Amino acid sequence: MNGSKITKATPHVTQNEDLLFERSRRGRIGYRLPALDVEPTPIDEIVPAELRRDDDLEGVPELSEVDVVRHFTRLSTWNYAVDHGMYPLGSCTMKYNSRLNEKVARIAGFANLHPLAPAEEAQGALEVLYELQQHLAEITGLPGVSLQPAAGAHGEMTGVMLIRAYLDARDGKGHGRDVMLVPDSAHGTNPASANLSGFRVKTVRTTPEGLTDLDQLRELCATGDVAGLMLTNPNTLGLFERNIREICHIVHEAGGLVYMDGANMNALVGWARPGDMGVDVIHLNLHKTFSTPHGGGGPGSGPCCCTAALEPFLPVPRIVREGEAFKLDYDRPQSIGRVRAFYGNFGMAVRALAYILTHGPDGMREATEAAVLNARYIAQALASDYEKPYQAPPMHEVVFTDKRQARKGVHTLDIAKRLIDYGFHPPTIYFPLIVQGAMLIEPTESVGREELDQFVAAMRAIAREAEEEPETVRNAPHTTRIGRLDEAAAARRPVLRWKPTAKAESA
Amino acid sequence: MRYIPNSPEERAEMLRAIGLDSAEQLFDSIPRDLLLTAPLRTPAALSEPEIIVRFEQLAARNAAARRPSFLGAGAYAHYAPTIIDHLISRAEFFTAYTPYQPEVSQGTLQAVFEFQTLVCQLTGMDVANASMYDGSTALAEAVLMAERLTGRSRVVISEAVHPEYFEVVHTYVQHAGIELARAAIDPHSGRTSTADLATVDDRTAAFVVQSPNFFGCIEELSKLADLVHQKGAMLIVAVTESASFGLLRPPGDCGADIVVAEGQSFGVPLSFGGPYVGLFATREKFVRQMPGRLVGVAHDKHGRRGFVLTLATREQHIRREKATSNICTNEGLIALAATIYMATMGRRGLQEVAHQCAQKAAYAARQIASLDGFSLPYSAPRFNEFVVRAPVRADELLKQLATERNITGGLPLSRYFADRPNDFLVCVTELNTRAEIDALVAGLKQLAVATVAA
Numbered sequence: 001m002n003g004s005k006i007t008k009a010t011p012h013v014t015q016n017e018d019l020l021f022e023r024s025r026r027g028r029i030g031y032r033l034p035a036l037d038v039e040p041t042p043i044d045e046i047v048p049a050e051l052r053r054d055d056d057l058e059g060v061p062e063l064s065e066v067d068v069v070r071h072f073t074r075l076s077t078w079n080y081a082v083d084h085g086m087y088p089l090g091s092c093t094m095k096y097n098s099r100l101n102e103k104v105a106r107i108a109g110f111a112n113l114h115p116l117a118p119a120e121e122a123q124g125a126l127e128v129l130y131e132l133q134q135h136l137a138e139i140t141g142l143p144g145v146s147l148q149p150a151a152g153a154h155g156e157m158t159g160v161m162l163i164r165a166y167l168d169a170r171d172g173k174g175h176g177r178d179v180m181l182v183p184d185s186a187h188g189t190n191p192a193s194a195n196l197s198g199f200r201v202k203t204v205r206t207t208p209e210g211l212t213d214l215d216q217l218r219e220l221c222a223t224g225d226v227a228g229l230m231l232t233n234p235n236t237l238g239l240f241e242r243n244i245r246e247i248c249h250i251v252h253e254a255g256g257l258v259y260m261d262g263a264n265m266n267a268l269v270g271w272a273r274p275g276d277m278g279v280d281v282i283h284l285n286l287h288k289t290f291s292t293p294h295g296g297g298g299p300g301s302g303p304c305c306c307t308a309a310l311e312p313f314l315p316v317p318r319i320v321r322e323g324e325a326f327k328l329d330y331d332r333p334q335s336i337g338r339v340r341a342f343y344g345n346f347g348m349a350v351r352a353l354a355y356i357l358t359h360g361p362d363g364m365r366e367a368t369e370a371a372v373l374n375a376r377y378i379a380q381a382l383a384s385d386y387e388k389p390y391q392a393p394p395m396h397e398v399v400f401t402d403k404r405q406a407r408k409g410v411h412t413l414d415i416a417k418r419l420i421d422y423g424f425h426p427p428t429i430y431f432p433l434i435v436q437g438a439m440l441i442e443p444t445e446s447v448g449r450e451e452l453d454q455f456v457a458a459m460r461a462i463a464r465e466a467e468e469e470p471e472t473v474r475n476a477p478h479t480t481r482i483g484r485l486d487e488a489a490a491a492r493r494p495v496l497r498w499k500p501t502a503k504a505e506s507a
Numbered sequence: 508m509r510y511i512p513n514s515p516e517e518r519a520e521m522l523r524a525i526g527l528d529s530a531e532q533l534f535d536s537i538p539r540d541l542l543l544t545a546p547l548r549t550p551a552a553l554s555e556p557e558i559i560v561r562f563e564q565l566a567a568r569n570a571a572a573r574r575p576s577f578l579g580a581g582a583y584a585h586y587a588p589t590i591i592d593h594l595i596s597r598a599e600f601f602t603a604y605t606p607y608q609p610e611v612s613q614g615t616l617q618a619v620f621e622f623q624t625l626v627c628q629l630t631g632m633d634v635a636n637a638s639m640y641d642g643s644t645a646l647a648e649a650v651l652m653a654e655r656l657t658g659r660s661r662v663v664i665s666e667a668v669h670p671e672y673f674e675v676v677h678t679y680v681q682h683a684g685i686e687l688a689r690a691a692i693d694p695h696s697g698r699t700s701t702a703d704l705a706t707v708d709d710r711t712a713a714f715v716v717q718s719p720n721f722f723g724c725i726e727e728l729s730k731l732a733d734l735v736h737q738k739g740a741m742l743i744v745a746v747t748e749s750a751s752f753g754l755l756r757p758p759g760d761c762g763a764d765i766v767v768a769e770g771q772s773f774g775v776p777l778s779f780g781g782p783y784v785g786l787f788a789t790r791e792k793f794v795r796q797m798p799g800r801l802v803g804v805a806h807d808k809h810g811r812r813g814f815v816l817t818l819a820t821r822e823q824h825i826r827r828e829k830a831t832s833n834i835c836t837n838e839g840l841i842a843l844a845a846t847i848y849m850a851t852m853g854r855r856g857l858q859e860v861a862h863q864c865a866q867k868a869a870y871a872a873r874q875i876a877s878l879d880g881f882s883l884p885y886s887a888p889r890f891n892e893f894v895v896r897a898p899v900r901a902d903e904l905l906k907q908l909a910t911e912r913n914i915t916g917g918l919p920l921s922r923y924f925a926d927r928p929n930d931f932l933v934c935v936t937e938l939n940t941r942a943e944i945d946a947l948v949a950g951l952k953q954l955a956v957a958t959v960a961a
Binding site: 021038043075079087092110123242245276285291295340342370373481487489498 | 508510511512513517518520521522524525526527530533534535536537538541542543546547548549550551552553555558559561562563564565566567568569570571572573576578580581582584586588590592593594595596597598599600601602603604605606607608609610611612613614615617618619620621623624625627628629633634635637638640641642643644651669671672674675677678679681682683684725727752753754755756757760769776777778779780781782794800801802803804805806807808809811812813814815817818819820822823824825826827828829830832833834835836837838839840841843846847849850851852853854855856857858859860862863865866867869870873888889890906909915918922937940941944
């Protein structure tokens, strides 16, 4: 060791990976293309100089293939993911993403298929879409299905537009039904989607039992201007709206329609169907209930399923079957129109179909049962240490609060960050908005009993720490490569892109 | 079911632990008459080998996926470096959620920050968001954003914008009180006509143009920007072929106020139309009216740099019906794929891809134009797509080309324009070899002669 002193080790680059732009070194190359095999035309004859860029892409990284692989591999190690363990984000349904589904979505006959290929030469892809539509119709009890929406909120917008188009056709334009009712426990996307579709949003209260307030719903429906209700069921407190028939009846009697947010469909598949409850239209999240991966924020897929009465209004093109052939049907004069180019996130449809075929009806029912059981198990196990604001037994997710810990100055955010030290991703926090200090826990079916027990033990340990050493919790996490980030400062002076420093520019 | 860790015996124990006798009791809060009494009528469960066979069989029925193709029009076959699929297949990326907890999501967050930066660099804009669903929905959101920013309610859209993009915009704005008008194309150049932009008036929020446009022609963006800005309106530029950024003057340098693009060209499989990724960029002063998520730099108490979701007060989970958009889930993993593509191709590769596309398209165009009876109706400079006017019906010609020559020769424009039976759109990328181009040209020549003779 020729006498050199080993000082305190500095973190390896894997814990301090620079940006692509900072790693860039002039002259590095990460690709190789075949040589141009046609006689080149002088570029000025193809595109005159004034239409060409003149910056030589200054600032765009120059990296070798090895640099790129190491960069993104290192970044990946900073993420928590479903494959690490329980990821109990409430209303997000972070279940296992099967590798088989990934494999089949990548089959060349799907991956290399252009969306504008003639339909007769894309029959396999159209059959995938058609078959998935059929299965989603069966699962929801709603026969009209469009796979075009690209995510849940997109499906909501589509569904609410269907309601609008249906009412316009039924009552004539100028019917004055411009109010969309949204419970105060709803996802923020619901009111945003209603607004995008030209509706005014009115809020429906939740009762102390955690269910939609029927009396207020009746009052709101008595005004004659209600177009519909957007209801999540089970709701975001994890409770099944047991008055769902009555709710649908009230809205229907008032001339409106019922839209169901299907984000929580993982509590129902194989056990109960929205179509049987009186719901008119629902969106599903293939990236929740049907296990297509969340990808760090997408892609999703938000199919819209509706009654036969709403079916004529679904986006075009529809995927239809004529004899043995599958076709794109554009001849739908009452359609709300397209909501996306082409046919939606086809790759997600392949994965969801593989999920449905892998599970079969029994497997889907079993998955639902296991998901609800896991949530119920946690609901019971944590009730001794955390405040459970709603007493009814939950379905697939359960809400607790920080009420007891807050007395020691430990809040939901602190508990969430401390869970990271115990090796878990935190639950959904501060949602639903109506529950102060909410922690919404959805384990899904993809967690075994021993891991549930570990999670419960971690939560109990944190409750104990909140009593005995609250500072430990308040300063968590202690084990991550960075500590809590100052989000307020980040928003005050937003830095949303890398820019070369003066020094780098002159170099 | 192999995806469910707990065995039936373990579940039975857990049921007992919470004081229940049967799984049915878990569903007691659902009224009895709403509970299904029979199994769902979906197919019985298949094993893994059976699933693979089933999907291989379905995929085999997509004949178009297996032959040389000159289809573009919003979806493009480009080379995708092998490492992209390997890296996005890391479970840490693809099985993570939206990065709500930054301490355990820095990988996703830093990658999104890099994506935002690359999008800014290519488009020539100040800020870009974390992605939209695709190019078409990004355009619809841009139109809504322009309406919010200007307080005006009329939007003029070039007739050379992708027809499906126009349809999506129409769907999005139909209840927003926005009036849509069209701007004609010049029949000789194939560009949006700048001779008379009277369609843009002082009630106009935005003018929407695509470049290269749907017919492959490169628009005169600077000129359009001047004309549009004179009326106090915004210029929205849509790009469906992002490979063009490697060669063409960025819209930001030409005066665009909002730039949207389809990022599929950046290493994303065609996959029958999705998932793709929408790029969305604008000027710094408009950032608070932007839709979608944004990642920004933040620091911890030790001064270490990290990344967080920021400016969330624009978004639906905070602002609800007053949000700038309803978007929540976006196209995170596809944005990651595009980021890896841009990093791997890099400064040199992005330019080489663009140059090869332009060169090969120029070669193909020259060859086809020299055929008897065929012509190229538009004179404007083009990138890698161009319209061909055939002496016979294009849809029949292309169908013959597919069945007899095993080449997908392009898109018959009759798919969108009933009055253009003989026109078709050809797209050439770096993946099309000279041999393929020559086969296309030979096929067109012989089949057209045969059809005319018949």
